[in-house]
Amino acid sequence: MKIGLIGYGCVGKGSYQILKEKYPSVIVDKVLVKDKTKERPSDLPITFDVEDIISNPEIDLVIEALDDAETAFIYALEILQQGKALVTANKKMVAENLPLLISTSREYGGRIFYEAAVCGSIPIIQNLNSYYRSEKIKSISGILNGSTNYILTLMYDEGISYKKALKEAQNKGFAESDPTLDVEGYDAANKLSILCYEAFGEYVAPDNITCSGITTITTATIELTKQENKKIKLIARGELQNGKLVTSVKPEIVAPGNPLYNIDNENNSVLIEGEYAGIQQLSGKGAGSLPTGLAVVGDVAKALSANKEPHVVTIHDL
Numbered sequence: 001m002k003i004g005l006i007g008y009g010c011v012g013k014g015s016y017q018i019l020k021e022k023y024p025s026v027i028v029d030k031v032l033v034k035d036k037t038k039e040r041p042s043d044l045p046i047t048f049d050v051e052d053i054i055s056n057p058e059i060d061l062v063i064e065a066l067d068d069a070e071t072a073f074i075y076a077l078e079i080l081q082q083g084k085a086l087v088t089a090n091k092k093m094v095a096e097n098l099p100l101l102i103s104t105s106r107e108y109g110g111r112i113f114y115e116a117a118v119c120g121s122i123p124i125i126q127n128l129n130s131y132y133r134s135e136k137i138k139s140i141s142g143i144l145n146g147s148t149n150y151i152l153t154l155m156y157d158e159g160i161s162y163k164k165a166l167k168e169a170q171n172k173g174f175a176e177s178d179p180t181l182d183v184e185g186y187d188a189a190n191k192l193s194i195l196c197y198e199a200f201g202e203y204v205a206p207d208n209i210t211c212s213g214i215t216t217i218t219t220a221t222i223e224l225t226k227q228e229n230k231k232i233k234l235i236a237r238g239e240l241q242n243g244k245l246v247t248s249v250k251p252e253i254v255a256p257g258n259p260l261y262n263i264d265n266e267n268n269s270v271l272i273e274g275e276y277a278g279i280q281q282l283s284g285k286g287a288g289s290l291p292t293g294l295a296v297v298g299d300v301a302k303a304l305s306a307n308k309e310p311h312v313v314t315i316h317d318l
Ligand code: NDP
Pocket: 006, 007, 008, 009, 010, 011, 012, 032, 033, 034, 035, 036, 038, 065, 066, 067, 068, 071, 089, 090, 091, 092, 116, 117, 120, 173, 174, 175, 176, 177, 286, 287, 288, 289, 292
């Protein structure tokens, strides 16, 4: 089985490594990158021409892990229009274009998988699509961005400045190429948009999500909350209020006992509140090469499995 890989950065590398280690029968036939001056492993099947992947009749599945949502969207449409399976980690691209991506996949028989786009290694999309299909979800909330949680943790634990902590998050590969997406809350809004679609069957464009980030939080503010044994967390929330879906991303003060209080560093956590099961929580690494690579490869395995059911069937389609 041959597949194509678009992007060989933090996520692309992690996905490639796990595929090699766990699925030696899956051949990554071509790897698309942009920069001709970067050093790459000598055995990496590099290409600079996307058509080597999209128009290649031997490739039925493409992993997309670009840091450029606009280019990724152009490629995604072409891949789906070819009837191929697309596995993407690109939450900005998915969140901004979800209705069109889904209608295109349905029209042309392509399939789209985006577990890696939401909360790194946490299998939240597949759980919403299977286990929670039977639940009446009332709210979905949590810490959806690893970089901001990492920054807030360093500021709290080590008293270092916001600027220094952001640099550390960038060095670890957690932050977006444009870190404004992380620190202004837009990345969490993109993930919340996808989660709301999966949980409630309602598409809320990320621009319509009330959003504020962590850029104005100082070490002095953190110190004050610390004196009260509290923490600041960037929390995304989608909840039904009188039958209407209300969404937001904003920093909140949490006290010990709050299920998000001990979610630190680049970890993410999602709380699902339902009528039947009450509140359940899924937590784990929300960013990074191998945690996100695991989610990508999980989708690859799903796409290549005998079950060719389109991913986009949710309870709302039944
Ligand atoms: P990186 O910046 O590390 O890597 C981006 C890759 O895309 C590079 O290999 C780059 O090529 C390639 N690229 C960019 N533009 C083009 C283009 N026009 N043509 C060909 N190749 C191109 O990004 P990440 O791996 O961190 O992120 C990738 C995606 O995954 C993003 O959408 C991000 O939001 C998402 N994501 C990231 C996570 C993380 O922890 N980092 C976690 C979950 C999702 P070159 O190598 O030549 O520069």
